[in-house]
Amino acid sequence: MQFRHADAIWLEFPQLRAGALHVETIHADADVEAAIASFGAIAEARLSAAPEGEFPEIQAWRRGFSRMGLKPTQYRSAAEALLRRFRQEHGLPRLHPLIDLCNAISLAFAIPIAVFDTEKIAGDLQVRRAGGHETYLTFGGEIEHPEPNEVIFADSAERAHARRWTNRQSGLSAVRQTTHSVLIIAEALHASAAEDIGRLIETLADALTRHWPAAPKTAMLRLRSPRFEF
Numbered sequence: 001m002q003f004r005h006a007d008a009i010w011l012e013f014p015q016l017r018a019g020a021l022h023v024e025t026i027h028a029d030a031d032v033e034a035a036i037a038s039f040g041a042i043a044e045a046r047l048s049a050a051p052e053g054e055f056p057e058i059q060a061w062r063r064g065f066s067r068m069g070l071k072p073t074q075y076r077s078a079a080e081a082l083l084r085r086f087r088q089e090h091g092l093p094r095l096h097p098l099i100d101l102c103n104a105i106s107l108a109f110a111i112p113i114a115v116f117d118t119e120k121i122a123g124d125l126q127v128r129r130a131g132g133h134e135t136y137l138t139f140g141g142e143i144e145h146p147e148p149n150e151v152i153f154a155d156s157a158e159r160a161h162a163r164r165w166t167n168r169q170s171g172l173s174a175v176r177q178t179t180h181s182v183l184i185i186a187e188a189l190h191a192s193a194a195e196d197i198g199r200l201i202e203t204l205a206d207a208l209t210r211h212w213p214a215a216p217k218t219a220m221l222r223l224r225s226p227r228f229e230f
Contacts (some may be wrong), residue, residue, distance in 0.1 A: 001118065003183060003228045006128035009151065013064065017193035019201035021184040022118070022230035023208050023216035025203045028177045030097040030211040036104040043086060043107035052083035057110035060190035061166065068151060070164060077166040078112040096175050101185065101207055104226035111188045112166040114153070118181045118230075120178040122172035123156025125183065128167070135159040153185075183230065184216075 003020055010016060043097055051214050052058050058080045061073035076084070086107055094100050099115060106113045116125070133152035135158065146152050146160050153162040161170045166187060175182060201218050208216050219228045 001121065001183075001230055002124040003013065003230070004124070004188055004226045005221065006126055007223070007226070008129065009127055010226065011180075012067075014223075015060070015189050015191075015193065016187065017189075017197045018185065018187045018221040019197045019216045019218065020209070020221060020230075021201065021205060021216040022182070022228075022229040023184070023212065023214055024181045025212055026098055026175075026180050026182055026213040028096055032097045032101045032104075032207075032211055035071065035207055035211070036100055039108040040086070040091070043083065043104075043119070044090075044108075046110070047083065052080055052110065053112045055077035055083075056190045056192075057196070058083070059189060060193075061112070064189050065164070065167075068165065070167075071085065075164050075167045078114070078169075079110050079166070080151070081108050082106055083110060093126055096179075097178070097211065098176050098179075098182065101211070102204070104205065105200065105204055106186075109186075109196060109203075111200055113204075114162060114169060114185045114187075114219055115175055116153075116161055116169075116173040116178045117174075117187075118166075118178075118183050121155045121161065121183070122159065125153055125155050125161065127151065127153055130154070130160065132196050134158045134160045137170050137172040139174070140172070146180045167179075177213060180213070184210055 061077040063071040151165040158185040
């Protein structure tokens, strides 16, 4: 399998920096509470100094959403949505140890992290503009079609696994109790994105190795080396 961003995405968003991980032997019995508390404390410290809307990581995604023709306060990146809920509720609901861990790291770095069950992906996965014919399964079980030209994560079967880029993932490839193989993608647009994505991938790889038996395969992605094979 292969993951990549379309060349047109790199050319339109040259400031994009991305990292990818693939890991197997995931299970739902890992105890990640200590790690969640540690990363949550980092987010709490940042939010005590300024609201998430003032973070450069979040501002960069808001500019990116504006370039896509979306109202940035109506459609928020996944990282901003998590930070906003965390600030208001002082915590996040528990879903699955892997998702809970990735959400906590996303809070600490203010960078969106997407997690896909690879067994639900047909062929390769690509971030590209939509044609409008692709299908998207909501968490409620409804089928939607992305807007033409919307940025989506699309597989070889023309199924959208995320809409509005980092705004909303599909219920089709969401991590479940039976998931054991996942693809994890982190993306950022801010000035120090290259350094921060590198640290995030290292942090996440270390956390995964501590809580699950198999070490993840990782990669940093850029226009000259946009593919991640796993």
